[in-house]
Amino acid sequence: MNILAVTAGRKNGNGEILVKEALMRAEELGAEVKMINLHDYNITPCSGCESCTVKFTQKHEPPECIYKDDMDKIMKEWLAADGVIVAVPAFSYMPAGIYRIFTDRHLAYEPNFHKQVGNKDYFKHRVGAIIGNGGSTRSWMSLTLECINITLITQDIKVVDQMMANRAPRPGQILLDEAALNRARQLGENVIKGIQDYENVKFLGDQNLGWCPVCHSNVLSLGQPHWNSEGFVIECPICHCGGDLQKDENGKWKFVIQENGDEKSMLDGRGAKDHFFEIEDTMKKYFMNLEKIDEKRKKYTDYKPASI
Ligand SMILES: Cc1cc2nc3c(=O)[nH]c(=O)nc-3n(C[C@H](O)[C@H](O)[C@H](O)COP(=O)(O)O)c2cc1C
Known part of the structure; x- marks a missing residue:
């Protein structure tokens, strides 16, 4: 070891x-x-x-x-x-x-x-x-x-x-x-x-370290659409598992992971694999439009604000 x-x-x-x-x-x-x-x-x-x-x-x-x-x-x-x-x-x-x-x-x-x-x-x-x-x-x-x-x-x-x-x-x-x-x-x-x-x-x-029952982090995000799916109501910005807030029997708010909420989990390789294909897809758009980007970029390369 x-x-x-x-x-x-x-x-x-x-x-x-x-x-x-x-x-x-x-x-x-x-x-x-x-x-x-x-x-x-x-x-x-x-x-x-x-x-x-x-x-x-x-x-x-x-x-x-x-x-x-x-x-x-x-x-x-x-x-x-x-x-x-x-x-x-x-x-x-x-x-x-x-x-x-x-x-x-x-x-x-x-x-x-x-x-x-x-x-x-x-x-x-x-x-x-x-x-x-x-x-x-x-x-x-x-x-x-x-x-x-x-x-x-x-x-x-x-x-x-x-x-x-x-x-x-x-x-x-x-x-x-x-x-x-x-x-x-x-x-x-x-x-x-x-x-x-x-x-x-x-x-x-410590199981009570944070909101997320999967990665135990203590921050949550309002969900946003993913590149290839709807997204979740609430998402853990650390492990990318998703679900919603629910009150337990004592009236305490909990973050509950929904049934498919681990499909982009960063804890088992699925999230990273999905991101690999997202990058592949997103970069393709760049390589297919190189001429157009070069043409549009000129305005910004020609503009020279003062530096210090
Ligand atoms: C630039 C700077 C920023 C810091 N910001 C924080 C902070 O936001 N929160 C905190 O709890 N401690 C903060 N600290 C204190 C350090 O985390 C603390 O001194 C710590 O013991 C340093 O660890 P070390 O002894 O392993 O170097 C800061 C210290 C420095 C130098």
């Missing part, structure tokens, strides 16, 4: 401390562990060239990112791991930007897209767990676990646990919070349980 931990906070900061608790517990249970801090690596921000998605969907071939930096080295370990734990601090309610820079680059390594073009290197079961830590309460970390969850789900990782550590702004302050340290140990144990019973394991974290 190999576990890779990826941290995005300060050296010896609160996230690293929590992740180390989780790793120590995983090691006690027989895992081999590695930990990296993204600040130690050279990761170029994605330029948005889309050469990866064009190659995937228009040529049906596995792409390589145009950038040659530390991503390949990290992703080799990430894709080979049986378990991945990420620890990311909240910056402005969201995961710190350095983590987003790392995960934007995941597109060229997206397992469900590689599977779609028959790349067997990507057929591997992996479980994951999330630690989101911040200086404040959940209101000030409202999109942190949710955004991190997306980045693991799109990597075809089965997320078995998520924890939030609050109100520890200064480095090491989390050491005053025994409950958070114990919770991190439990998270390490849950990753081991997930690796040992991948097929049957269910979410082992």
